[in-house]
Amino acid sequence: MKKNVLIIGAGGVAQVVAHKCAQHNDVLGALHIASRTKSKCNDIIASVHEKGAMKVAGTFEAHALDAKDTSAVADLIRKTGSQIVINVGTPYVNMSVLDACIETGVAYMDTAIHEDPAKICETPPWYANYEWKKREACEKAGVTAILGVGFDPGVVNAYARLAEDQYLDTITEIDIVDINAGSHGKYFATNFDPEINFREFTGTVYSWQGGEWRENRMFEVGKEWDLPVVGKQKAYMSGHDEVHSLANRYPKADVRFWMGFGDHYINVFTVLKSIGLLSEQPVTTAEGLEVVPLKVVKACLPDPASLAPGYTGKTCIGDLVKGTKDGKRAEVFIYNVADHKEAFNEVGSQGISYTAGVPPVAAAILIANGSWDVKKMANVEDLDPKPFISLLNRIGLPTRVKDAEGDRAVDFG
Amino acid sequence: MKKNVLIIGAGGVAQVVAHKCAQHNDVLGALHIASRTKSKCNDIIASVHEKGAMKVAGTFEAHALDAKDTSAVADLIRKTGSQIVINVGTPYVNMSVLDACIETGVAYMDTAIHEDPAKICETPPWYANYEWKKREACEKAGVTAILGVGFDPGVVNAYARLAEDQYLDTITEIDIVDINAGSHGKYFATNFDPEINFREFTGTVYSWQGGEWRENRMFEVGKEWDLPVVGKQKAYMSGHDEVHSLANRYPKADVRFWMGFGDHYINVFTVLKSIGLLSEQPVTTAEGLEVVPLKVVKACLPDPASLAPGYTGKTCIGDLVKGTKDGKRAEVFIYNVADHKEAFNEVGSQGISYTAGVPPVAAAILIANGSWDVKKMANVEDLDPKPFISLLNRIGLPTRVKDAEGDRAVDFG
Numbered sequence: 001m002k003k004n005v006l007i008i009g010a011g012g013v014a015q016v017v018a019h020k021c022a023q024h025n026d027v028l029g030a031l032h033i034a035s036r037t038k039s040k041c042n043d044i045i046a047s048v049h050e051k052g053a054m055k056v057a058g059t060f061e062a063h064a065l066d067a068k069d070t071s072a073v074a075d076l077i078r079k080t081g082s083q084i085v086i087n088v089g090t091p092y093v094n095m096s097v098l099d100a101c102i103e104t105g106v107a108y109m110d111t112a113i114h115e116d117p118a119k120i121c122e123t124p125p126w127y128a129n130y131e132w133k134k135r136e137a138c139e140k141a142g143v144t145a146i147l148g149v150g151f152d153p154g155v156v157n158a159y160a161r162l163a164e165d166q167y168l169d170t171i172t173e174i175d176i177v178d179i180n181a182g183s184h185g186k187y188f189a190t191n192f193d194p195e196i197n198f199r200e201f202t203g204t205v206y207s208w209q210g211g212e213w214r215e216n217r218m219f220e221v222g223k224e225w226d227l228p229v230v231g232k233q234k235a236y237m238s239g240h241d242e243v244h245s246l247a248n249r250y251p252k253a254d255v256r257f258w259m260g261f262g263d264h265y266i267n268v269f270t271v272l273k274s275i276g277l278l279s280e281q282p283v284t285t286a287e288g289l290e291v292v293p294l295k296v297v298k299a300c301l302p303d304p305a306s307l308a309p310g311y312t313g314k315t316c317i318g319d320l321v322k323g324t325k326d327g328k329r330a331e332v333f334i335y336n337v338a339d340h341k342e343a344f345n346e347v348g349s350q351g352i353s354y355t356a357g358v359p360p361v362a363a364a365i366l367i368a369n370g371s372w373d374v375k376k377m378a379n380v381e382d383l384d385p386k387p388f389i390s391l392l393n394r395i396g397l398p399t400r401v402k403d404a405e406g407d408r409a410v411d412f413g
Numbered sequence: 414m415k416k417n418v419l420i421i422g423a424g425g426v427a428q429v430v431a432h433k434c435a436q437h438n439d440v441l442g443a444l445h446i447a448s449r450t451k452s453k454c455n456d457i458i459a460s461v462h463e464k465g466a467m468k469v470a471g472t473f474e475a476h477a478l479d480a481k482d483t484s485a486v487a488d489l490i491r492k493t494g495s496q497i498v499i500n501v502g503t504p505y506v507n508m509s510v511l512d513a514c515i516e517t518g519v520a521y522m523d524t525a526i527h528e529d530p531a532k533i534c535e536t537p538p539w540y541a542n543y544e545w546k547k548r549e550a551c552e553k554a555g556v557t558a559i560l561g562v563g564f565d566p567g568v569v570n571a572y573a574r575l576a577e578d579q580y581l582d583t584i585t586e587i588d589i590v591d592i593n594a595g596s597h598g599k600y601f602a603t604n605f606d607p608e609i610n611f612r613e614f615t616g617t618v619y620s621w622q623g624g625e626w627r628e629n630r631m632f633e634v635g636k637e638w639d640l641p642v643v644g645k646q647k648a649y650m651s652g653h654d655e656v657h658s659l660a661n662r663y664p665k666a667d668v669r670f671w672m673g674f675g676d677h678y679i680n681v682f683t684v685l686k687s688i689g690l691l692s693e694q695p696v697t698t699a700e701g702l703e704v705v706p707l708k709v710v711k712a713c714l715p716d717p718a719s720l721a722p723g724y725t726g727k728t729c730i731g732d733l734v735k736g737t738k739d740g741k742r743a744e745v746f747i748y749n750v751a752d753h754k755e756a757f758n759e760v761g762s763q764g765i766s767y768t769a770g771v772p773p774v775a776a777a778i779l780i781a782n783g784s785w786d787v788k789k790m791a792n793v794e795d796l797d798p799k800p801f802i803s804l805l806n807r808i809g810l811p812t813r814v815k816d817a818e819g820d821r822a823v824d825f826g
Contacts, residue, residue, distance in 0.1 A: 187687045271684040274600045276713040283712040291702060296709045299696040300689040 002029035003107070003368040006082035008067050008097055009089035010040035011193065012305050012349050013111065013150070016357025017086055018044045019347035020395065022053035022060065027365055030058060032080045034065035035089065047348050067093035073100035082106060084367055086360045091115040091196065095130055102134065102141050107367050109360050111150030113241045121203025124213055126244045127379070138377040145377040149363045150356040151336070152178055152257075153242035155397065156319050157380035158388050159334040160246055162410070163321035165385065167332045167403065171253045173322040174246055179260035181230035182313030182340045182351060186302050188268045191352040194298040198278050200259075201269065206239045208247035208255040219266055223258065228400070228407060229337045230316040235260040245379040253323075272297060311340035311350040332403040334410065336392075346396070355397065362391045386412050415442035416520075416781040419495035421480050421510055422502035423453035424606065425718050425762050426524065426563070429770025430499055431457045432760035433808065435466035435473065440778050443471060445493045447478035448502065460761050480506035486513035495519060497780055499773045504528040504609065508543055515547065515554050520780050522773050524563030526654045534616025537626055539657045540792065551790040558790040562776045564749070564768040565591055565670075566655035568810065569732050570793035571801050572747040573659055575823070576734035578798065580745045580816065584666045586735040587659055592673035594643035595726030595753045595764060599715050601681045604765040607711040611691050613672075614682065619652045621660035621668040632679055636671065641813070641820060642750045643729040648673040658792040666736075685710060724753035724763040745816040747823065749805075759809070768810060775804045799825050 005028050007017050014033065021031050033041045041062030048060060061080070066072055067089050077085065077100060087097045087110040094114035101108035114130040115122055122129060131147050138145045148154055156176045164171060180191065190197040205216040221237040240257035247255045261269075272278050277293045284290050318335025336355065343354035366372035371387045380388070389399050390412050399410040418441050420430050427446065434444050446454045454475030461473060474493070479485055480502050490498065490513060500510045500523040507527035514521035527543040528535055535542060544560050551558045561567055569589045577584060593604065603610035618629040634650040653670035660668045674682075685691050690706045697703050731748025749768065756767035779785035784800045793801070802812050803825050812823040 188684075267680065268684050268688070271601075271681050272688075275681070275685075275710070277690065277710070279713075283709065285704075285708040285712045287708065289702075289704060289708070291698075291704050291709055291712075293709055293713055295698040295700065295702070296696065296704055296706055297688070297690070299698045299704075300692075300706055 001368060001370070002027065003083035003364070004029040004081050005031050005084045005086060005364055006077060006080055007031070007033040008035070008065065008073070008085060008087045008093070010035035010037065010044055011088070012308070012353035013088045013357040015044050015047065015305075016347050016349045016353050017088055017361055018048055018060075019051065019053045020358055020361035021364070022048045023055055024361065024365055024395070025054055025058045026056045027368055028084075030081065031060040032063060032076075032082060033060070034063035034067070034076055036064065036066060038062050038064040051348070053347075068096050070096045070099045070103070073097050074103045077101070077104045077106055084364045085109070086364060088357065088360065090193075092117045098131065098134055098145060101145065102137050102143050105141055105143060107373070108143065108145040109147070109149050109363055111148060111154060111356055111360060113148065115199070121199060123204075124206050124244050125248075126241055128244075131377070135377045139375070142375040144367055144373050144375055146363050146372065146383070147377065147379050148241050148245065149360050149380055151317055151359055151397075152176060152240065153245070154359045154380050155336065155392065156317065157242050157246060158383075158385035159319040159399070160250070160321060161381040162334060162385045162389065163319065163323075163332055167401070168321060168323040168325050168330055171250050171321060171323040173254045173320075174250065175256050175258060175320040176240070176242065176318075177225050177227065177235055177258045177260070177320065178317045179225070179227060179230050179233045179235060180315045180352060181233060181260070182311055182315060184307040184350070185310045186307065188265070189302040189307055190304060191307070191350065192304055194301050195294055198269070198294065200238065203239070205237055206243065207237055207257070208243055210254070211251060219261070219270075225258070227316045227318070228335060228402060229314055233260050234262075246381060249381050308344045308348060308350040308353075311344060314339050315351045315355060317355060330404070332401060334399060334401045336397050336399055338397065358395060358397050359392065362388055362395060365391060414781060414783070415440065416496040416777070417442040417494050418444050418497045418499060418777055419490060419493055420444070420446040421448070421478065421486070421498060421500045421506070423448035423450065423457055424501070425721070425766035426501045426770040428457050428460065428718075429760050429762045429766050430501055430774055431461055431473075432464065432466045433771055433774035434777070435461045436468055437774065437778055437808070438467055438471045439469045440781055441497075443494065444473040445476060445489075445495060446473070447476035447480070447489055449477065449479060451475050451477040464761070481509050483509045483512045483516070486510050487516045490514070490517045490519055497777045498522070499777060501770065501773065503606075505530050511544065511547055511558060514558065515550050515556050518554055518556060520786070521556065521558040522562050522776055523560060524567060524769055524773060525561065528612070534612060536617075537619050537657050538661075539654055544790070548790045552788070555788040557780055557786050557788055559776050559785065559796070560790065560792050561654050561658065562773050562793055563770070564772055564810075565589060565653065565730055566658070567772045567793050568749065568805065569730065570655050570659060571796075571798035572732040572812070573663070573734060574794040575747060575798045575802065576732065576736075576745055580814070581734060581736040581738050581743055584663050584734055584736040586667045586733075587663065588669050588671060588733040589653070589655065589731075590638055590640065590648055590671045590673070590733065591730045592638070592640060592643050592646045592648060593728045593765060594646060594673075595724055595728060597720040597763070598723045599720065601678070602715040602720055603717060604720070604763065605717055607714050608707055611682070611707065613651065616652070618650050619656065620650055620670070621656055623667070624664060632674070632683075638671070640729045640731070641748065641815060642727055646673050647675075659794060662794050721757045721761060721763040721766075724757060727752050728764045728768060730768060743817070745814060747812060747814045749810050749812055751810065771808060771810050772805065775801055775808060778804060
């Protein structure tokens with residue numbers, strides 16, 4: 001059944017979501033996109049039409065919206081007749097948008113945990129701090145709410161579940177590795193909003209090991225990985241949403257997240273952080289102007305959206321899952337490789353936005369066709385991974401697996 | 414004859430000037446200190462009294478002053494009966510203060526060339542751009558104006574002249590080397606106002622070689638020096654005031670300035686500069702606030718004055734002068750070594766402020782006793798270096814010389 005979609009947000013990921021929804025508006029329905037700045041929504045819709053992305057003739061409208069205002073979101077849902085909300089706005093609006101979906105009885109999804117803008121860093125248990133408090137409300141309202149359905153979190157959660165369902169009998173370790181081996185050609189840039197991007201790395205790093213939360217400093221634990229296509233790459237243990245939800249499902253397994261960083265990135269980050277330029281606490285200049293250093297750094301850095309045209313190279317993101325199979329130690333690496341240039345050619349965004357933006361559209365299609373329309377709140381690992389991975393194979397994010405039997409495409413026929 | 418002194422400025426160098434003037438107020442006279450912020454002047458006077466620095470009972474008063482306002486400066490000179498003005502304010506006020514001295518007929522000195530705050534970097538011929546245009550006016554008014562009489566420029570100019578007078582018959586090369594081998598124990602800090610400090614290194618590096626100005630990028634030309642006390646140190650060719658005035662006196666010599674930088678300093682500087690955080694051009698944050706990145710960096714960095722208590726180690730600043738003596742190639746290194754901790758114990762400032770602040774007080778004493786009261790504008794190399802170096806030997810900045818005959822104190826008996 002066709003379901004109308006409201007996209008919230010107008011950044012790089014929203015751009016990908018918009019293009020992908022347009023490419024599948026035969027199974028979705030009328031499309032709407034809303035953000036604080038309506039002109040950004042108009043720009044995205046214009047780029048959709050430029051690429052001729054709308055599969056069939058249909059609606060795609062832009063709206064101005066303060067997504068922190070639950071009743072404004074609810075009003076827009078009703079006005080547009082939307083049945084699925086894809087929230088790819090800032091992590092500060094999750095709860096207000098989710099509340100609006102519960103109020104109006106429509107499906108909700110996002111790609112990252114809710115954050116309080118006043119906090120530097122959220123501490124675990126992340127989902128339990130905000131989203132999971134609405135589990136009963138979702139169930140009662142019959143609302144399908146799929147949390148964290150980007151690539152990581154999102155597809156990597158489905159990969160862990162696939163390892164459980166398909167390749168292993170027991171799971172002892174889940175290492176999620178996210179490598180961007182691409183190059184934007186700038187001295188320094190972040191791939192998402194620098195304010196959000198740096199927040200991921202300024203606090204304590206949490207991992208789930210030995211049945212408990214472990215704490216490390218950022219860049220304290222590094223490891224060289226040797227991955228398909230991108231080769232040997234250094235990655236560092238980082239905190240990430242899915243460590244929490246996967247640790248909740250696999251409490252006896254060690255669950256770690258590893259983010260790839262080059263030495264140059266770490267050096268620049270370390271300099272900025274050490275001087276205090278990544279601080280969210282305002283400083284006062286000699287002239288008496290009160291200003292948040294991080295916002296000035298953001299203003300100096302390239303706009304992440306501006307990187308896409310020149311971005312080259314590939315990303316590799318996957319799960320190395322270890323455990324047992326038929327009583328023997330076994331391991332499997334389930335992964336995707338994406339190409340920045342191909343992403344730009346298709347949807348006008350770089351590969352990192354692409355990997356984050358395609359999965360929620362796949363989830364929207366699975367809600368529309370009923371296979372994931374579970375009428376309750378779910379993290380991705382709670383859902384059957386097969387239809388999701390099959391659909392991603394067809395719409396731009398193919399999954400491969402590497403284990404003792406070799407390196408091959410994952411195909412459920 | 415005793416001469417009353419007006420100090421303009423209230424930073425780290427002004428603190429040293431105030432203490433040293435107090436220590437010699439028997440040969441100087443009534444002391445006054447003025448800055449935009451009177452409380453900073455009061456703090457300095459309080460520290461003078463704390464140390465019991467006043468040699469004889471006498472006046473030391475604080476004043477609020479906008480030194481960019483020539484008539485306000487002239488009024489204060491008249492009101493205080495000052496006969497010598499030691500300008501150690503920002504480099505933006507040289508011309509207004511000099512004009513006030515010419516108007517009132519009193520002696521003037523400063524420690525750095527005038528700068529236009531609207532320019533990132535002044536281009537040579539530096540002194541000819543501003544100060545030297547007032548040569549005739551000084552001579553006509555019988556005003557002694559000694560330009561650039563800190564350590565570098567200042568003492569290093571006297572060292573070049575001493576090489577000419579005492580050690581060499583012809584001069585072919587003057588390399589001024591400034592090494593701070595001290596440690597402030599912070600992740601990163603500048604020894605002067607970061608705004609002024611970084612300006613020295615963001616523009617083109619000018620040197621005088623082969624009878625003409627040569628241009629390089631900052632950190633393009635580096636050389637390891639092996640100096641007394643501080644040992645092997647890497648220094649980089651930089652633009653500096655005295656390269657111009659010395660090139661004017663010794664046009665056939667190569668004149669270069671070398672500033673010591675550790676790899677860590679260069680790395681931090683490079684990161685900040687590459688990202689645009691050292692820019693004086695305002696940027697606009699996402700929230701619409703217009704702000705100059707450099708001013709935010711300054712607000713994040715430690716206040717240079719706060720470094721003094723923990724500063725350890727030594728500085729070595731000197732001139733390696735090459736030429737001929739009795740028809741043979743000869744070279745001489747004339748230098749001073751200063752100690753951060755000793756400087757702090759004596760005057761409450763670190764060694765770099767100390768080396769910059771003691772020389773103008775020596776010049777004031779030489780004006781008061783008549784030996785440097787030349788009734789015209791002069792750079793330091795235009796004046797007899799012997800009384801200056803002799804006095805500095807006695808008041809905290811001893812000079813040594815190293816040549817074929819060994820390494821020894823410079824003493825004129």
